[in-house]
Amino acid sequence: MKQRKPGALYLYRVPKLEDSTLAKPAIADERLRQSNHFIKLLSSTETLNAVSLPEARFLLWKLPWLIFSSISDSICVILGIKYNQIRPNRHARIMWENLLDETLTIVSKLPELQATQPRIDYFMRPSFRRKMWTYVFAQGANGSPWVKHVRLGAEPPVDYFNGYLVRRAEELGLNFKHNSMALEAVKARLNHRRWELRSHMLGVSQYMTDTDTVGGEQPAPSLDDDIDFDLD
Numbered sequence: 084m085k086q087r088k089p090g091a092l093y094l095y096r097v098p099k100l101e102d103s104t105l106a107k108p109a110i111a112d113e114r115l116r117q118s119n120h121f122i123k124l125l126s127s128t129e130t131l132n133a134v135s136l137p138e139a140r141f142l143l144w145k146l147p148w149l150i151f152s153s154i155s156d157s158i159c160v161i162l163g164i165k166y167n168q169i170r171p172n173r174h175a176r177i178m179w180e181n182l183l184d185e186t187l188t189i190v191s192k193l194p195e196l197q198a199t200q201p202r203i204d205y206f207m208r209p210s211f212r213r214k215m216w217t218y219v220f221a222q223g224a225n226g227s228p229w230v231k232h233v234r235l236g237a238e239p240p241v242d243y244f245n246g247y248l249v250r251r252a253e254e255l256g257l258n259f260k261h262n263s264m265a266l267e268a269v270k271a272r273l274n275h276r277r278w279e280l281r282s283h284m285l286g287v288s289q290y291m292t293d294t295d296t297v298g299g300e301q302p303a304p305s306l307d308d309d310i311d312f313d314l315d
Contacts, residue, residue: 153244159227166222
């Protein structure tokens, strides 16, 4: 393992599991004590540059990437295409827009963001939608890392992206049919790919013939370089 470039390790306190036998005040105290102790240990290693963030700030920092990946990467897996093949395909474009509309609705209702209306407005403005498309274009002929996972029979992180959005939408009583469809379709694609690998059916799937693992692709730009809201 080697460090590619200097950076920061952002951390926030994860809620206590629901099956805890502790009373709520004890849970809060335990969370604070354990989290502070863990962050202190990580902070003692200078190269990690660990930074503790409140949950709302951490969520705001991660949301642009979560939104982009849950939409674009899931479509790439479902259709077996690259990023630059989404826009020219009318049906893929409709899928993309539907997923974005639903995802932004879920994000705008997250309780963690309700205290800061300007930050909700940031995600709902047309400029954010344009930013998502700009990031799709910036990928060029790059293949989705989710597709590369599926090609190997490995599970992509769809449960942490679309699955997260589905869970939050359920909690809030919101519509999540498009993200649920994407979640199930990605898993169906993975199951089929694993069957192909077990059956040694080489060459029968588009995943075996596309060039997403061939060298020469340009590295993808980082969404973190273009976040225009203040996290302080």
